[in-house]
Amino acid sequence: MKAFRLWTMASVLAASVFVASPFAQAQDDVTQLKQQLEELDQKIRVLQRLQEIDKEAAATKARETPGVIFGNSGIGLRSGDGANELRLRGLLQADSRWYGDSQVGSTADTFLLRRVRPTVEGKFAGIYGFRITPDFAGSATSLVDAYVDGNFTDPFKVRVGRFKPPFGLERLQSGADLAFNERAFPTNLAPNRDNGVQIFGDVFAGTTEYQIGAFNGAIDNTVGITDNNNGKDFFARVFAQPFKNSDLAALKGFGIGVAYGSGTQRGSGAAGNSSLPTFLTPGQQTFASYATGVFANGDRERISPQFYYYYGPLGVLGEYVVSKQDVSLGAATLKVENDAWQVLLSWVVFGGDASFRGVTPKNSFDWATGTWGALELVARYSELNIDDDAFTAGLLSLTSSAKKAHDVGAGVNWYLNRNVKLQVNYDQSSFDGGAAAGTDRIDEKVLFTRVQVAY
Numbered sequence: 001m002k003a004f005r006l007w008t009m010a011s012v013l014a015a016s017v018f019v020a021s022p023f024a025q026a027q028d029d030v031t032q033l034k035q036q037l038e039e040l041d042q043k044i045r046v047l048q049r050l051q052e053i054d055k056e057a058a059a060t061k062a063r064e065t066p067g068v069i070f071g072n073s074g075i076g077l078r079s080g081d082g083a084n085e086l087r088l089r090g091l092l093q094a095d096s097r098w099y100g101d102s103q104v105g106s107t108a109d110t111f112l113l114r115r116v117r118p119t120v121e122g123k124f125a126g127i128y129g130f131r132i133t134p135d136f137a138g139s140a141t142s143l144v145d146a147y148v149d150g151n152f153t154d155p156f157k158v159r160v161g162r163f164k165p166p167f168g169l170e171r172l173q174s175g176a177d178l179a180f181n182e183r184a185f186p187t188n189l190a191p192n193r194d195n196g197v198q199i200f201g202d203v204f205a206g207t208t209e210y211q212i213g214a215f216n217g218a219i220d221n222t223v224g225i226t227d228n229n230n231g232k233d234f235f236a237r238v239f240a241q242p243f244k245n246s247d248l249a250a251l252k253g254f255g256i257g258v259a260y261g262s263g264t265q266r267g268s269g270a271a272g273n274s275s276l277p278t279f280l281t282p283g284q285q286t287f288a289s290y291a292t293g294v295f296a297n298g299d300r301e302r303i304s305p306q307f308y309y310y311y312g313p314l315g316v317l318g319e320y321v322v323s324k325q326d327v328s329l330g331a332a333t334l335k336v337e338n339d340a341w342q343v344l345l346s347w348v349v350f351g352g353d354a355s356f357r358g359v360t361p362k363n364s365f366d367w368a369t370g371t372w373g374a375l376e377l378v379a380r381y382s383e384l385n386i387d388d389d390a391f392t393a394g395l396l397s398l399t400s401s402a403k404k405a406h407d408v409g410a411g412v413n414w415y416l417n418r419n420v421k422l423q424v425n426y427d428q429s430s431f432d433g434g435a436a437a438g439t440d441r442i443d444e445k446v447l448f449t450r451v452q453v454a455y
Contacts, residue, residue, distance in 0.1 A: 072418040074455055076122075083126035089119040091176050092453045093137075097283060100428075100445030107285075113137040114450070115175055117144060127151055142223070144193065155201040165191045165218070166198065166211030166237035167259045169306035169319040170342070177358035179317075180409055180425050181448040182282045184342035184382035187221055189277075189302065189323040191261075194224035194233070208240040217265045217300070220277035220323060228273060233263030233300070253310035253355070261302040265325070267295035276327065279384060279401075282409065282427040283446040287434055288386055288401035290327070291394065297333055298326025308356055315346035315354030327395055336390045342382030349375045352415065364417035374415040378425065382407050391433075402434030402441050411448075423450035 069076040069087060076087035093114040097107075116136040123129040133145040147161025164172055168190030170183050196215030203210065217233040218224030239257030246252065267275030275296035279288040306319040320341040327336045351374030352359040363371035383406045390396050391403055411425025425448050434441030 072455060074119075081126075084122075084124045086120070086122040089121065090453075090455055091115050091117040091119070093175075094451045095181060096449045098447040099283065100447070101442060114181070117175075119145075123151075144223070153201070154206070155203050156199070157201050159198045159200065159213075160196075162193055162195050162223075163198070165194050165196065165215050165233070165235050165261070166200070166213060167191060167235055167261055167302060167304060168321065169257075169259075169304070169308070169317065170344075173356060174358075176421075176452065176454040177356070179315075179344060179346055179376070179378040179413065180282070180380065180411055180427070181423060181450050182284065182427075184282070184340075184344070184380060184409075185384035185405060185407060186304070186319050186321040186340040186342050186382065188279050188384055189220050189321040189338060189340050190304070191215070191218040191233075192221055192223045194218040195227075196233075198235075204240075205245055207242060207244045208238065210239075211235065211237045217263050219275055221280065222277065228275065229266045231264035231266060233261055233265070235259065235261040239306070250311055254307075255309070255356075256307040257305075259302075259304045259306065261300075263300055264298060265296045265300050266298065269293040269295050276325070279386070279405070281405065281429050281444050281446075282407055283429070283444050285444065287405055287429075287431060287441060287444075288396060288403070290396055291329070294327060294329045294395045296325055297328035299335075300325045310354045310356065312353055313348035315344075315348075315356075317344040317346075317356070318342065327390070329393065329395055332393065334389060334393050334395065336387045336395065338384070338386050340382065340384040342380055344378065344380040346376055346378045349377060351375060358421075359413070359415050360418055361415045373417060376413040376415070377411075378413060379410045380408075382409075398433040398438040399436055400434065402431035404432035406430050419453060419455050421450070421452040421454075423448070423452065 066077040066079055069078050074087045074089035076085060078085045095114040096111045098109045114137055117133050119131060119133040121129065121131040127150060129149040129151060131145050131147055135142050135144045143162065145163055147159050147163045150158040166172070168187055171187050171190050171192065194215040194217070196213050198211055198213030200209070200211040202208065213235050215233045215235065216224050216227040217231055237257065237259035239255055241255040243251035243254055265275050267273050271292070274290060274294060276290045276294065278286050281287050301324045302321065304319055304321045308315070308317045320339070322337065322339045324335055324337045326333055346354050348354050348359055351361045351363065351372060354376070359374045359376055361374040363373070365371060365373035383404065386396065386403045388403060391398055407427055407429040409425055409427040411423060414422040416422065427446050427448070429444040431441040
C-alpha cells in the first residue's frame with residue numbers, strides 16, 4: 001500500500017512537471033517574441049525617420065537646384081520651388097510697307113525691322129519681379145520697359161520704373177498681339193510709356209482689374225524719357241469682366257472699363273520743347289502738327305471709355321479717347337480738345353479662338369500631318385478729330401495739317417504656331433484739309449506685311 005502511494009505521488013509529480021514544462025516554455029517564447037517585436041518596431045521607427053530625413057534633404061536639394069526653362073515662353077532658369085526665376089524672351093518683327101500713291105513727305109516703299117526686343121525678366125522670393133526690354137530697331141537703341149514689381153497679393157501690387165501708363169486699351173495690348181501692323185488713331189492721344197509708379201491688382205474674385213499711377217507726363221504717343229517740368233500726370237483705370245466667373249459662356253469674354261488721366265504740363269516756344277504731340281497715320285506719316293512757337297501751357301486731361309468682346313472665333317474691340325490740353329501761342333491760351341475712336345473686328349476662320357492676347361493655335365502648322373495653325377481675318381475703322389478752334393486760333397494750319405483723318409483697314413493673320421505669325425494688312429486713310437490752299441491731303445494707301453517671331 002505504501003509502495004502504491006509512493007508510485008501515485010511520483011506519477012502526479014511527473015505529470016505536473018510534464019504539464020508545467022510547456023507552459024513555462026510558452027511564456028518564455030511570448031516574452032522573447034515581445035522583445036523581438038519591440039526591437040522590430042524600433043527598427044521601423046528608425047527607418048521611417050531616415051526616410052523623412054532623406055525626403056527633407058531631397059526637398060532642400062530641389063529648392064537649391066535650379067531647373068531649366070525652355071519652351072514657347074522663353075528660356076531660363078528656375079529654382080526648384082518656383083520662387084526664383086530668370087527668363088530670356090524676345091520679339092522680332094520684320095515688316096514691309098508699300099505705299100499705293102505718292103505721299104507728300106512720305107518715305108519710299110521699304111523693308112524695315114519694326115521691333116527687335118530681347119527681354120530679361122525674372123522674379124525672386126516668390127513676390128518681387130522685374131523686366132528689362134531694350135529695342136534695337138530703328139537708328140538708335142532705346143529702353144522700352146524697365147521696371148520692378150512687388151506682387152504682394154492679387155488685389156495689391158506695386159510697379160516702379162518705365163512702363164505703359166494705364167490708359168489706352170490698344171496701347172496696353174502687347175505689340176506681339178496686335179491685329180494690325182500699326183495701332184489705330186486713338187493711340188495718337190494716349191501716352192506710350194513713361195517713368196512713374198503704379199498700384200494695381202485684381203479684385204472681386206478676379207473679375208475686375210484696377211490701376212492707379214503717377215508719372216512724369218509723357219507727350220501723347222511718345223515714350224517719356226526725361227521730364228522738362230515739375231508737373232506730373234495721374235492715371236486711374238478700371239476694367240471689368242463681370243461675367244468671367246459665370247456659367248454664361250457667351251458673356252465670359254465681355255469686358256468694359258474706363259481710364260482717366262490728368263496733370264499739368266508746360267513746354268515753351270523753343271524748338272523741340274513744345275510738349276505737344278504730332279499726329280501720325282497708320283503708315284507712320286505726320287498728317288498734323290502744331291505750328292512753330294505753340295506750346296503746352298497748363299492742365300491736360302484725358303478720358304477713355306473702352307471695351308472688348310471675345311467669344312469663340314469672334315472678337316470685337318472698341319475705344320474712344322478725348323484729350324484736352326491748355327495750349328498757348330504768345331500770350332493767348334486755348335483749351336484744345338481732340339478726340340479719336342476705333343472699332344476693330346476679328347474672326348478666326350480656323351484653328352483657334354479670338355482673344356485680347358492674340359490667337360493661340362490649337363495645332364501648329366505641319367505640312368506632313370496636314371495641320372495649318374490658325375487663320376484670322378481682321379477689319380477696323382478709326383478716325384481722329386482735331387479741335388476746329390485750334391485752326392481758327394492759328395495753332396495749326398490747314399495748309400499743312402488735316403483737321404480730321406479717317407482710316408479703313410483689313411487684313412489676314414496666319415499663326416503658324418505659338419511663336420510665329422505672318423501678317424498682311426491694308427490701310428487707306430483719307431483727310432479733311434492738310435494740303436495747299438486748305439484742300440484735302442491725298443489719301444494714304446499702304447500695304448503692310450510682317451513676319452513675327454515671339455518667344
